[in-house]
Amino acid sequence: xxxxxxxxxxxPPGFDKAHVQPADYTRLYEESIRDPEGFWxxxxxxxxxxxxxxxxxxxxxxxxxxxxxxxxxxxxxASVNCVDxxxxxxxxxxxxxxxxxxxxAPARHIxxxxxxxxxxxxxxxxxxxxxxxxxxxxxxxxxxxxxxxAMLACARIGAIHSIVFAGFSPDALANRINDSGAKLVITxxxxxxGGRRTALKSNADAALLHCSDRVxxxxxxxxxxxxxxxxxxxVDVLAMMDQVSPDCPPRPMSAEDPLFILYTSGSTGKPKxxxxxxxxxxxxxxxxHEMVFDYKDGDVFWCTADVGWVTGHSYIVxxxxxxxxxxxxxxxxxxxxxxxxxxxxxxxxxxxQFYTAPTAIRALMGQGPEWVEKxxxxxxxxxxxVGEPINPEAWNWYDKYVGKGRCPIVDTWWQTETGGHxxxxxxxxxxxxxxxxxxxxxGVKPVVLDxxxxxxxxGNGVEGVLCIADSWPGQMRTVWGDHERFMETYFQQYxxxxxxxxxxxxxxxxYYWITGRVDDVINVSGHxxxxxxxxxxxxxxxxxxxxxxxGYPHALKGQGxxxxxxxxxxxxxxxxxxxxxxxxxxxxxGPIAKPDLxxxxxxxxxxxxxxxxxxxxxxxAEDDFGALGDTSTLADPGVVDDLIANxxxxx
Ligand code: WT7
Numbered sequence: 001x002x003x004x005x006x007x008x009x010x011x012p013p014g015f016d017k018a019h020v021q022p023a024d025y026t027r028l029y030e031e032s033i034r035d036p037e038g039f040w041x042x043x044x045x046x047x048x049x050x051x052x053x054x055x056x057x058x059x060x061x062x063x064x065x066x067x068x069x070x071x072x073x074x075x076x077x078a079s080v081n082c083v084d085x086x087x088x089x090x091x092x093x094x095x096x097x098x099x100x101x102x103x104x105a106p107a108r109h110i111x112x113x114x115x116x117x118x119x120x121x122x123x124x125x126x127x128x129x130x131x132x133x134x135x136x137x138x139x140x141x142x143x144x145x146x147x148x149x150a151m152l153a154c155a156r157i158g159a160i161h162s163i164v165f166a167g168f169s170p171d172a173l174a175n176r177i178n179d180s181g182a183k184l185v186i187t188x189x190x191x192x193x194g195g196r197r198t199a200l201k202s203n204a205d206a207a208l209l210h211c212s213d214r215v216x217x218x219x220x221x222x223x224x225x226x227x228x229x230x231x232x233x234x235v236d237v238l239a240m241m242d243q244v245s246p247d248c249p250p251r252p253m254s255a256e257d258p259l260f261i262l263y264t265s266g267s268t269g270k271p272k273x274x275x276x277x278x279x280x281x282x283x284x285x286x287x288x289h290e291m292v293f294d295y296k297d298g299d300v301f302w303c304t305a306d307v308g309w310v311t312g313h314s315y316i317v318x319x320x321x322x323x324x325x326x327x328x329x330x331x332x333x334x335x336x337x338x339x340x341x342x343x344x345x346x347x348x349x350x351x352x353q354f355y356t357a358p359t360a361i362r363a364l365m366g367q368g369p370e371w372v373e374k375x376x377x378x379x380x381x382x383x384x385x386v387g388e389p390i391n392p393e394a395w396n397w398y399d400k401y402v403g404k405g406r407c408p409i410v411d412t413w414w415q416t417e418t419g420g421h422x423x424x425x426x427x428x429x430x431x432x433x434x435x436x437x438x439x440x441x442x443g444v445k446p447v448v449l450d451x452x453x454x455x456x457x458x459g460n461g462v463e464g465v466l467c468i469a470d471s472w473p474g475q476m477r478t479v480w481g482d483h484e485r486f487m488e489t490y491f492q493q494y495x496x497x498x499x500x501x502x503x504x505x506x507x508x509x510x511y512y513w514i515t516g517r518v519d520d521v522i523n524v525s526g527h528x529x530x531x532x533x534x535x536x537x538x539x540x541x542x543x544x545x546x547x548x549x550x551g552y553p554h555a556l557k558g559q560g561x562x563x564x565x566x567x568x569x570x571x572x573x574x575x576x577x578x579x580x581x582x583x584x585x586x587x588x589x590g591p592i593a594k595p596d597l598x599x600x601x602x603x604x605x606x607x608x609x610x611x612x613x614x615x616x617x618x619x620x621a622e623d624d625f626g627a628l629g630d631t632s633t634l635a636d637p638g639v640v641d642d643l644i645a646n647x648x649x650x651x
Pocket of ligand 1: 264310311385386387388389390411412413414415416417437500501502514516517523526527528
């Protein structure tokens with residue numbers, strides 16, 4: 001390990017009033033591990049409960065009987081916690097700042113009083129459409145306030161929302177509607193982004209052709225663009241909100257009732273519906289939002305993620321609103337109309353905490369610091385990153401040009417499955433090291449296991465796979481409709497532990513360094529993609545006989561998608577066909593799944609039993625074929641020479 005890795009970055013001055021001080025961290029962390037019951041009994045009280053809980057933790061990681069329950073006899077409502085309970089003290093405070101794609105269009109400031117009215121009205125619209133407690137509602141909306149209203153409206157009546165990222169294709173949307181058994185989809189006419197418009201409603205129309213004809217479609221007329229309309233199925237939700245009552249009594253929910261399902265990619269098969277429940281998830285999102293960003297009353301908080309990902313769920317909507325914060329929702333992209341947009345928005349709305357992904361930082365870094373220097377960023381106090389390991393160059397650029405050396409950077413490691421931050425520095429308490437997620441959050445017990453033997457590595461200066469030894473309140477509870485798959489995916493390989501799928505190193509100071517996925521999941525610009533998903537999209541093309549997909553290092557995206565494609569007999573390879581396959585994958589899954597490189601492969605390296613040797617394909621894609629390792633088990637070693645000779649990623 002290089003000495004540079006060991007250098008801690010001192011906490012900038014002015015953080016001696018941060019929520020967590022260095023001594024608090026040690027004391028509270030120790031307590032949270034020694035006495036999780038006592039620790040979380042206290043922390044659960046940050047929520048308002050209709051019926052208080054008496055039980056705190058009831059969790060079992062034993063394979064075959066995995067069961068996770070927190071605050072199980074408590075009763076609450078998430079929308080009450082995010083909205084109603086703030087009305088006595090902050091009805092006129094801004095809850096959501098909406099910054100539209102078009103920089104010349106006015107921003108909107110939605111107060112808690114207005115948020116309450118919108119959520120109640122939307123909840124009544126849902127009820128009028130026959131949505132009941134426990135029903136699933138798919139939300140296919142862009143980054144507009146209605147997305148937050150829809151989430152909270154579902155929570156209010158006990159319906160389970162499942163957001164599908166607006167960048168996903170009709171096929172991906174249809175799969176999620178069908179897997180969740182949703183009764184209703186909420187979408188918008190069109191979605192402006194970076195000056196262009198996505199035809200969301202027509203995507204939804206295309207998806208609904210593959211769904212039960214009982215599925216209703218609520219449409220937010222956001223841009224007013226023309227769309228097709230199916231009478232009896234489509235509902236103008238904004239018009240209807242004006243007609244219904246502004247009062248909708250919140251449904252008392254059990255702490256363990258599902259709050260939402262969010263689909264995420266795994267190493268095998270179709271995306272899984274990650275299920276989060278009400279009490280534990282919300283308490284964990286609220287607590288991490290407050291501590292990790294050192295959020296204080298009156299701060300303006302901006303998380304640049306999309307609500308279609310878990311980051312948007314926990315740190316645009318649930319965490320900030322549970323804390324009565326002002327949360328910013330940005331409809332646009334970092335590079336339009338120019339590379340200064342993020343900083344223009346920070347300046348305009350006097351943002352205090354700014355949370356983004358390394359891929360965005362790298363893209364903006366490439367445009368030069370002058371875009372940052374044009375704006376007044378003196379309101380910024382804490383910076384955050386999430387989604388993938390951040391390279392030290394990007395970290396240093398973020399620190400120097402955005403934070404001006406005065407803002408702590410929190411590098412937050414977590415997952416869709418974990419609900420909230422798991423390993424992260426804390427602004428006033430944990431000194432950062434560029435590229436390390438640093439130390440575990442309260443109640444989180446990371447362990448580094450030897451990948452082969454599954455034996456925990458003790459002490460520091462060790463490397464292996466990252467597991468978590470005990471439950472925390474924000475943990476996912478099951479895979480929607482498939483508890484068996486939940487147990488097999490996360491608890492089978494390393495018995496007694498939650499397996500994260502990530503590799504990691506614990507350095508001499510006990511700091512954690514995430515080294516990336518150890519399974520067949522690739523991380524493209526902080527978005528998770530299963531190689532199996534891209535492969536099955538490719539082989540669904542009539543001209544494709546076989547495909548193997550791996551990740552490779554990509555300067556901007558972190559990882560790129562590298563596809564080896566074997567064509568059907570007599571089909572000639574051509575650049576047109578390459579384009580055709582790219583478009584095909586975009587329409588099957590969405591733009592984020594488009595392969596960056598496609599190599600024509602006359603054959604794939606396979607063992608005699610027919611198993612594709614991905615290790616070799618990864619090495620070739622990484623342009624590191626000097627160390628291919630043992631190829632003696634290959635059925636036809638000649639295949640490898642051809643792949644090397646025609647490799648696409650040459651440095
Ligand atoms: C995977 C989870 C929940 C955040 C958004 C992504 C990688 C996430 C970090 C980080 C290094 C990170 C991991 C993880 N990851 N944050 N700070 N440092 N790697 O959620 O789509 O569920 O992906 O993202 O590989 O397993 P996700």
